[in-house]
Amino acid sequence: xxxYNLYIFDRHGTMLYYAEWNRVKQSGITRDExxxxxxxxxxxxxxxxxxxxxxxxxxxxxxYKTDKYALHYFETASGLKFxxxxxxSSTGVKDLLQQxxxxxxxxxxxxxxxxxxxxxxxxxxxxxxxxEFIKQSPIYGLKNV
Amino acid sequence: MIYGVYIVSKxxxxxxxxxxxxxxxxxxxxxxxxxDLKLDxxxxxxxxxxxxxxxxxxxxxxxxxxxISVNSGALEDGRNVKEMLENEENYPVNLRFCRPRxxxxxxxxxxxxxxxxxxxASQLSPEPKSSGIEILEADTFKLHCxxxxxxxxxxxxxxxxxxGVEILLKKIYELxxxxxxxxxxxxxxxxxxxxxxxxxxxxxxxxxxxxxxxNI
Numbered sequence: 001x002x003x004y005n006l007y008i009f010d011r012h013g014t015m016l017y018y019a020e021w022n023r024v025k026q027s028g029i030t031r032d033e034x035x036x037x038x039x040x041x042x043x044x045x046x047x048x049x050x051x052x053x054x055x056x057x058x059x060x061x062x063x064y065k066t067d068k069y070a071l072h073y074f075e076t077a078s079g080l081k082f083x084x085x086x087x088x089s090s091t092g093v094k095d096l097l098q099q100x101x102x103x104x105x106x107x108x109x110x111x112x113x114x115x116x117x118x119x120x121x122x123x124x125x126x127x128x129x130x131x132e133f134i135k136q137s138p139i140y141g142l143k144n145v
Numbered sequence: 146m147i148y149g150v151y152i153v154s155k156x157x158x159x160x161x162x163x164x165x166x167x168x169x170x171x172x173x174x175x176x177x178x179x180x181d182l183k184l185d186x187x188x189x190x191x192x193x194x195x196x197x198x199x200x201x202x203x204x205x206x207x208x209x210x211x212x213i214s215v216n217s218g219a220l221e222d223g224r225n226v227k228e229m230l231e232n233e234e235n236y237p238v239n240l241r242f243c244r245p246r247x248x249x250x251x252x253x254x255x256x257x258x259x260x261x262x263x264x265x266a267s268q269l270s271p272e273p274k275s276s277g278i279e280i281l282e283a284d285t286f287k288l289h290c291x292x293x294x295x296x297x298x299x300x301x302x303x304x305x306x307x308x309g310v311e312i313l314l315k316k317i318y319e320l321x322x323x324x325x326x327x328x329x330x331x332x333x334x335x336x337x338x339x340x341x342x343x344x345x346x347x348x349x350x351x352x353x354x355x356x357x358x359x360n361i
Binding site for chain 2: 058060
């Protein structure tokens with residue numbers, strides 16, 4: 001159980017925030033390019049899912065797993081996208097993302113008067129609260145103890 | 146429940162697809178004037194482009210008006226649907242919508258779309274030497290993917306609660322090697338048209354759905 005990294009995108013595809021904890025391998029491209037690649041692939045996955053689905057989707061794409069990691073996806077009604085990479089055995093990541101949105105993002109970014117929507121988040125308070133939130137979650141735990 | 150099986154060759158083309166039990170989604174509703182859905186009248190079909198209610202979603206096709214089926218924008222008795230729906234005298238009107246099935250072209254398109262997603266998933270991995278996507282879950286289905294050593298991908302779209310799909314995938318691989326690869330008339334990378342493969346796959350899926358993984 002571990003958390004590798006987190007991406008937050010707005011509805012236009014701007015990367016608002018990136019953080020990493022136990023990431024072992026970098027992608028070998030700049031962060032900017034990586035965010036575009038990530039957003040692009042999520043966009044394709046979403047359209048892929050809505051087309052291949054035999055029934056009408058409500059939330060759509062939830063997560064995918066490879067043999068090494070799992071990518072969990074959570075989209076709010078306003079189009080904010082939270083993407084988190086964990087290891088394969090983690091459970092309850094969806095709740096974690098919802099909590100992260102409600103307790104950290106809304107509290108320390110949306111309610112921050114200096115932040116303009118659609119721009120990257122630079123707040124030190126958000127950074128520390130996010131770090132604290134991730135590190136106290138049971139999913140982060142174990143591997144680092 | 147298994148919704149469908151897809152096989153993608155190592156160069157990314159769809160070589161086989163099979164719809165197993167895709168539920169048919171139809172909604173029938175009586176509307177009064179004016180119609181509160183925005184419809185798109187294209188040459189081939191009439192589809193919803195705005196507004197959703199009571200199980201009718203954007204993208205659904207209009208298939209019948211007052212029980213008379215619709216064919217390429219006109220009713221079976223020759224009346225034009227667009228003119229009919231714009232005329233207040235014809236209301237209340239009963240419309241039946243259905244979720245469109247994927248055409249073979251769309252399937253080929255989707256299969257080739259999965260290929261780069263699979264590759265990007267391993268490139269963006271936070272751990273070294275990751276494979277591509279093995280399981281992809283959405284709220285309505287779960288896609289299981291198995292890539293063989295030779296690069297052929299087997300994909301099964303199933304219900305999210307379906308278990309044992311990994312074993313089913315290996316079994317499908319067995320069928321593929323027995324009835325496609327050993328068929329002297331089959332050339333690699335070409336669309337798979339083998340009767341034996343079709344019938345055996347059908348049998349396998351049927352017994353899998355009835356009894357689970359134990360009997361296959």
